Amino acid sequence: MTQEELSKVTGLAQSTLSKAENGLRPLPTADLPTVADALQVTPQLLCWDDDVYGFGSASFFHRKQQSLSQRTLRKIQARINLLRMRIHRLLSDIDVETILTIPRIDIDDVGGAYEVARKVRAAWRMPMGPVTNLVNLIESAGGVVARRDFETHRINAISIWHPGSGPLFVLHSQLSPERQRFVLAHELGHMIMHEGEPPRDTAEAEADQFAEELLMPAAEIVADLADIDVRKAAALKPYWRVPMQSLILRAEHLGVISQSRCRSLHAYMNKAGYLTVEPNPIDREEPQVIAELVRVHLNEHTYSVPELADVVGLPNNRFPAEFPMPEAQRLRLVR
Ligand SMILES: [Zn+2]
Incomplete structure (x- = not known):
């Protein structure tokens, strides 16, 4: 809500709200319930003194989309901050035992994002082949996964990691189950390789590479990808549990098919409407x-x-x- 909207709903002067928001003058206690009501929160919540993080701080990871309005971005940012504070409170009196930990790995030390993914697979003693349930895996390593409707298709997921708790991954609730897995693997890559580090231009490509190797290890998938076409991608999908589009791209990245073949398969997918809704849907992984x-x-x-x-x-x-x-x-x- 803008200050103007909040002013209209509450009947409080915009200057009062503005000063309160900027910390110049506290909101009169008598007005707290009115404002809380309008924002659908409790008056106590307005007095929480947790830090609020903005996009652009190293704490937030999201795929940059140029045409996303500042207002939408701020709204999503606010909702994620609120969710983080709420989960923090839910966790404060409960010990969650985790059997794994999410490591931090310096990508330049190990020689690339593919290698980082292999290290994670080894550290987590993951069996060969497809990842059965990535949400469960991440949650058993101390991460928290949530699904929320971002009300825009320009952001797929947001992840954030603060000292003292596990990383929080918020996934767009409108992602298909298979796309959700790839997006979550991508975000996990950010947390492991980029969180708290100075921004780098290659971060998005590295997170994609990490996701590819984590979900579709080269050594195990390369034979499956031979002669891949759209029909074969559809057949492989229920086993590898990744988008057909990701399988085709993986084949190109591993040199199984040429770039032009990849492009023509992509065009075919587009024509068939598969870029919007793919055939052979898989079960959704639900956060626990x-x-x-x-x-x-x-x-x-x-x-x-x-x-x-x-x-x-x-x-x-x-x-x-x-x-x-x-x-x-x-x-x-x-x-
Ligand atoms: Zn990203």
């Missing part, structure tokens, strides 16, 4: 950690929904829209 945090609070720590909503600064009725409710809790609400 946030749902589990909610479940433990409600079912084991006996929080009521209003109490837990309060922890994350949401009005009661907004909680189920923002967080997944466990089965048992749904039943209890009906009773």
Whole structure:
């Protein structure tokens, strides 16, 4: 919401809101509930003093899209910051045991993004072949994965990693299940290779290379890719669980097909409408950690929904829209 919009909804002067937002003059306590109401948060949330991070800081990774408006960007940024603060609070009284850790690897030390992916596969003792469930893997290494609607197709995912907690990966909820896997692998690459480092022009290409090698290891996939065409890509997809488009590109990058062959397959995919919706959809990998945090609070720590909503600064009725409710809790609400 712009200050002007908020001013209209709350009846407070824009100058009052502006000064409060810039930290020049605190919002009068009496006005807190009005503003909180308009923003669909609790008054307490407005008093949280967590750091807020902006895009462009090294903490945020997203694929730059030139035509994305500043306003949309700021809105997404705000939602991600809020989600991060909320997850932090949900995690504060629960120990999540992880069996793996997400490493930091210096890409220049190991000689390239493909090699970084091989190191991660080795460190995580991943079996040969396709990655069964990337979301589970990342969450068992201390990452948190969430799906949110960004209301624009210009951003696929955002990841952020702050000291003291695991990285947070927010995926656009409108990604297809197979695309979601590639995008998540790409983001994981950023966290492992680029997080907290000075920006580099090659970062996007490196994250793609990392994703390719993690999901489609060269040594194991190269034979499968021989003579690849669109029909074969569709047949390979349920096994490798990646977009047909990624399989075709992988074949080109491994020198199995020429660049011009890749382009003509791409044109065929486009004509068939497969660049928008691919055939042979796969099952979606659903994040578990946030749902589990909610479940433990409600079912084991006996929080009521209003109490837990309060922890994350949401009005009661907004909680189920923002967080997944466990089965048992749904039943209890009906009773
Ligand atoms: Zn990226």
